[in-house]
Amino acid sequence: MNKTDNIFATAQEEVKDFVFDDNVAEVFPDMIKRSVPGYQTMISTIGHLAHEYAQDNSQIYDLGCSLGAATLSIRRKLTAKNCTIIAVDNSQAMVNRCQQHLNNYKSEIKTQVLCDDIMNIDIQDASIVVLNFTLQFISPSQRDTLIKNIYQGMKPGGILIISEKLVFEQANIQSVIDELHLDFKRAQGYSELEISQKRASIENVLIPDTLEQHYKRFEQAGFNKMSQWYQCFNFSSLIAIK
Numbered sequence: 001m002n003k004t005d006n007i008f009a010t011a012q013e014e015v016k017d018f019v020f021d022d023n024v025a026e027v028f029p030d031m032i033k034r035s036v037p038g039y040q041t042m043i044s045t046i047g048h049l050a051h052e053y054a055q056d057n058s059q060i061y062d063l064g065c066s067l068g069a070a071t072l073s074i075r076r077k078l079t080a081k082n083c084t085i086i087a088v089d090n091s092q093a094m095v096n097r098c099q100q101h102l103n104n105y106k107s108e109i110k111t112q113v114l115c116d117d118i119m120n121i122d123i124q125d126a127s128i129v130v131l132n133f134t135l136q137f138i139s140p141s142q143r144d145t146l147i148k149n150i151y152q153g154m155k156p157g158g159i160l161i162i163s164e165k166l167v168f169e170q171a172n173i174q175s176v177i178d179e180l181h182l183d184f185k186r187a188q189g190y191s192e193l194e195i196s197q198k199r200a201s202i203e204n205v206l207i208p209d210t211l212e213q214h215y216k217r218f219e220q221a222g223f224n225k226m227s228q229w230y231q232c233f234n235f236s237s238l239i240a241i242k
C-alpha cells in the first residue's frame with residue numbers, strides 16, 4: 001500500500017522550499033495522485049502514445065522520472081523493436097526508489113536510470129520524450145535551452161509529451177480554476193493547513209507558464225505541430241511532433 005502524504009499536516013514555524021528528498025519520495029505516489037487531477041489518465045496516455053509513436057532503433061527519454069510511473073507505463077505498451085528507455089532525475093532519493101520499482105516489474109526493454117540534471121543530458125535519436133510535470137521545476141531562464149536541446153535530439157516524426165501546471169493571464173479565470181483545484185485537494189482529504197503550507201512551500205520552486213508561453217517556446221525550438229490533448233483545471237498535457 002502507498003504511504004499517506006502527511007508532510008504538511010503539522011504546523012511548521014517556517015515553511016521551507018519544497019525539495020524532492022527522501023520524505024517526499026516515500027509518499028510521492030499518494031501525494032501526486034491526490035494533488036494532480038487526471039494524473040493517472042496522463043500516465044496511461046503516455047503509454048498509449050509510446051505504443052503509437054515509438055520508432056524501432058530509437059531512444060525514449062523520461063526526464064524528471066521520479067519513481068518511474070511514465071517509464072513503467074511505456075514499458076507496458078511498447079512494441080517498437082530495439083528501443084532504449086533513459087529515465088533521468090536529479091533526486092537520489094527518487095532514483096533509488098525508481099530503480100527498485102523497475103526491478104519489481106521485469107521487462108526485456110533496455111532501461112537506464114540516471115541521477116543527473118536533465119540540463120546535462122544529451123538527447124539523441126529520440127522518438128519519444130516525456131516531461132511529465134518536470135519543466136515547471138526548471139529555472140525559467142533554462143527552459144528554452146532545454147526544449148531546443150530536446151528538439152535537436154529528436155527523430156523526424158518523434159513526439160514530445162509535456163504535462164504542466166498552467167497559469168492563466170486573466171485574474172478571474174485564474175481564481176475560478178484555482179478554487180476548483182483547491183476543492184479537488186479538499187475532496188482528497190487534505191486539510192486547509194496542509195493546502196496552505198504546501199502552497200507556500202512550492203511557491204518559489206514550481207513556476208508555471210501560460211499555455212501561450214509553452215506554444216511559443218515549442219515554436220522557437222523548431223516545432224510546428226503541437227496541441228493540448230488534456231486539461232483538468234490548471235493541469236494540462238501537451239504534445240509536439242517533430
Ligand SMILES: Nc1ncnc2c1ncn2[C@@H]1O[C@H](C[S@+](CC[C@H]([NH3+])C(=O)[O-])CC(=O)[O-])[C@@H](O)[C@H]1O
Nearest residue numbers: 020064065066069089090091117118132133134137
Ligand atoms: N533539473 C532537474 N533534473 C532532473 N530532475 C529534476 C530536475 N528538477 C526537478 N527534477 C525532478 O522532477 C520531478 C518532478 S515530479 C515528476 C513526476 C513524474 N514525471 C511522474 O510522471 O510521476 C512532478 C511533481 O512533483 O509535481 C522530481 O522527481 C524532481 O526531482
Ligand SMILES: O=C(O)C(=O)Cc1ccccc1
Nearest residue numbers: 031032035036165198202206
Ligand atoms: O500540490 C500542488 O498544488 C501541485 O501543484 C502539484 C504538486 C505535486 C507534487 C509535488 C509538487 C506539486
